Amino acid sequence: MTLGAPSAAVVSVGNELLFGETVDTNAAWLGRALSAFGIPVTRRFTVGDVAEEIEWAVRDATAVADLVLITGGLGPTPDDLTKSVVANTFGLDLIFDQEVFRALRSRYTERGLDDVPVSAYGQAEVPEGATTLENPEGTAPGILLRVPDAIVVLLPGVPRELQAIVEGALRPYLVSLQPGEGERIWHHVVHTTGIAESRLTLRIEERLAELDDGVRGRVGLAYLPDLHGVDLRFSAHGASQDEAMSHIMPCLEAIEDVVSPYRFEAASGDLAEAVCQALRERNLTIATAESCTGGLIAKRLTDTPGSSDVFIGGVVAYSNDVKVEHVGVLVSDIEYHGSVSEPVARQLAHGIARRFGADVGVGVTGVAGPGGGSEEKPIGTVWIATCVGGDVQAFAGRYSGDRAAVRARAGQAALAAVHRRLVDAGRGLNP
């Protein structure tokens, strides 16, 4: 139990989680759900279907957190131990609950079964003094228990059932635990792409160090890197989003010129969405000609709902014949410069825009590996060209990692190049 702001711990129970047969998406979902109520999760435990292990986690969790959510192990099978272990841990008896049993029976008869099988009777038992939380999606209700220093909540492991209980019957309890005056943590995420994490971090931390400690101290900043870029997640407490943003804003202003060349905005966090949006705003269309990325860029653009407004189509020009016959690359340039070369990338971008009647064309050709590298053009070498309104620009990147990483990084770099050109050009293209 902590003083001040409330905190939560999550205990996930199940051998399948430890063995990696199931990825624990419940824990992530609960982390987000509790954050939204201003209740940060500070520890998470994952244990198997073993009584001693469940008891250890429950004891430790209730010692450090105000709210302990335990998921899994509530079903009717012999390896579902959670309820009996929790009751034991706090010296409580399990009591047969008539109301839970009636709800259980009506679920079984709704499904066309005669009655509750004897093997499922245990689902109607709850620890004495507990409150049951209605489960509109399944047979096992949630169970809420007040123990010294903490509230313990048992939830089923089926995501749909767990989510329905948290958003339904548990909600008033979460509201009552929120910090005073409705204060909670708010996040503001800035998406960046095209700058290495180490370099971005260095430059941002330099700027933030210049701020007053009072300003900086109220704001948390996490760097969240992946193959596509680095997200900056700012967080601050506040009774409203406006109040939290008033703390975060001075930080955003301090780093503005550092991040502005690399920043994009997209609700999904995906640059492809930002590219579609930038095209839509400018009333422009796009087409793609991809060699080494093999359709990855087209796939990402069409992941975005409504992309048919702006995406005309593309050619996956994997063989040289397709590059020549279906996009219009010159055979002589392939022969002289090789298929991974600036002229070929340029002709892919220009050719696809012209043939497909698009305002913007993208051309990508490179060596994704694991084969095909040479001293002059090692694995990871990718030529990327963009054609906007007939004007072609090209650059070569050298991307690290395995085949999947090279393709992902090259695809992102191509989308970033289109985005940059659209945003830099402003509305000049389409007055």
Added chain:
Amino acid sequence: MTLGAPSAAVVSVGNELLFGETVDTNAAWLGRALSAFGIPVTRRFTVGDVAEEIEWAVRDATAVADLVLITGGLGPTPDDLTKSVVANTFGLDLIFDQEVFRALRSRYTERGLDDVPVSAYGQAEVPEGATTLENPEGTAPGILLRVPDAIVVLLPGVPRELQAIVEGALRPYLVSLQPGEGERIWHHVVHTTGIAESRLTLRIEERLAELDDGVRGRVGLAYLPDLHGVDLRFSAHGASQDEAMSHIMPCLEAIEDVVSPYRFEAASGDLAEAVCQALRERNLTIATAESCTGGLIAKRLTDTPGSSDVFIGGVVAYSNDVKVEHVGVLVSDIEYHGSVSEPVARQLAHGIARRFGADVGVGVTGVAGPGGGSEEKPIGTVWIATCVGGDVQAFAGRYSGDRAAVRARAGQAALAAVHRRLVDAGRGLNP
């Protein structure tokens, strides 16, 4: 530290895990990887970027497990605390490692940077007495430390880097920890696609129930479903793979006729790899014409290294103009039947094979949503056609889920249709 069989604990570090912004797929991957070495994970801890929390988890984990894997918090930013906390916990100094620094420098200069930025120097520090584990995918090496009663391994949080280290430099240590006599758990995975999990499970369990208890009792079976199909993972103990397979084989024989229409073989577990392999064995080539899947099938085929042997290329025929002008679909059929229709799918498959000079053509057109559905063609309706040696076959699927799920399921169904036709036709096509 336990007696007898070795056990492992995993400590995942990162606020983003607790807040649920990132799902901890590393922990699941490590659970599977360690299982394969006969080293069960018995506890998992997830803590934030907070020194006291990391120290608590590391102390507890080393008290209960022989092998402690700590993921995350190895990067160059100020919230990357893992290395210094672990060193502190065991009273070790951090020492600047010249060899790690040289490797770091060569990675930076390969990327065209002048030198390692000062902010990244910390990445070259390792606790005294530690062994570094080469990271072929990134800058931060893994770190292995022998402490009283346990081996502690620090791994980067980027999945690709973590996996490369575990499968590379860490592997000999895992082998040395395996239970005595070389006895360990062996897995045999059967990939299936195109049959619902509930139906598959029912039919398989019926067959396995007919086996002797002695046979069935030695073999574990996990059903691992995802959007693309269901993997069946059989497991058995044995001093060798042959011994374990001698237990598993009777189960495989018992279910043979149930799974054979849906089974495919691919080291990566990806049906696209199996399709490339089937094409390669038959000396055939493929081309794709995709509307609603938007390049996803081409992307999956080209995920496979060496796919240029068999994949000629494709057209992402998103607009109707591209379908007509670049694949040869008849305008009249689009007008009369609509773009999501059997004739259009057939012409996409046939047209792309003919125009790209491929032996096999795939055509896909459907309604991925969220917009575009109608009473006659609701969201999830997808027409899929395959053309093999000029012969076109088509079918309509109705796929559930959101846009991403419909696209993923439709892409998988198209690849499954190609695979089935190639395997069913045997070598008849290419005598």
